[in-house]
Amino acid sequence: MAKIIVVTSGKGGVGKTTTSASFATGLAMQGHRTAVIDFDVGLRNLDLIMGVERRVVFDFVNVINGEASLKQALIRDKHLDKLSILAASQTRDKDALNQEGVERVLNELAQDFEYIICDSPAGIEKGAFMAMYFADEALVVTNPEVSSVRDSDRVLGILSSKSRRAEKGEGKVKEHLVLTRYNPARVAKGEMLSVDDVKEILAIPLLGVVPESPSVLTSSNSGVPVIREEGSDAGSAYQDLVARFLGEDKPHRFITEQKKSIFSKLFGAQ
């Protein structure tokens, strides 16, 4: 049985696409057949983050409309043969995604893949709703910041009441907290919500903490998911996150501040 996992957040710009790209890449790196779908119709971006923008011929909406087969539209990753990408369409038609069409594509994908990652658009409108409706599990990407946390809570409410699992009484969508753009130094200074604060407010299990990191931008510049950046802190955090998702017991890194030098201890703020 394929597992459908939505990467969602409510708020925009918190790292959904970055997380989708790295999570899908990580699962494929661990040998799992994985497909990642961009649900952000009209504002396609996953292709850029995955570095396949020049290979998009057909997209998700083409497949739904029967203008192309799934096989034609799926882009096989150049580095990982177990990873495929389905790009979003650039159409401005808001109703391009319909429930029957999405379900048909997901069912077809489920025959060939173990994991189907749905990269949700921001907001709680149709695209976001379609991305989460069929989900078995959800990665709720959140920044330690008030508007992001509140939006995540809103999305959790929708997942628990409006998803297919909720409607059919098939049990809860399994929720995972992914805290991104985390800055332990600011947390230590009392300037940023801590992991524990966010966990307490949202009351869902923590899957991973990804530190605020320059490598997220630089890897997106070159179209390489940050998880493939050797030695980068954000990349390592995503590797841990994937391992944890697959059942490995990995302690959380990047939650506490790097050790300060004696100099900064003496002259810096506490």
Added chain:
Amino acid sequence: MDWLKFFRGDKPNSAKIAKDRLMLAVAYQRSGQANGPTYLPKLREELLGVVRKYVQVSDEAVQFSVQREGGLEVLELNITLPDQ
């Protein structure tokens, strides 16, 4: 100057403020209007009616929320009684 602050020990803890504000915002969000059972507004009205038989309270003095905790839903009603 950092070292002055160090001696005074007055670091502004805006994270704490953020957390308190969020707790309220989230409680409000979960209080039924968003996704709770549809009978909640009516239940709220009726409970208020009973309370008002004994104490006069304003609408603002009443906090009503449903929290999800694991598999349980917890209904919480907070009423701030007026000063005598």
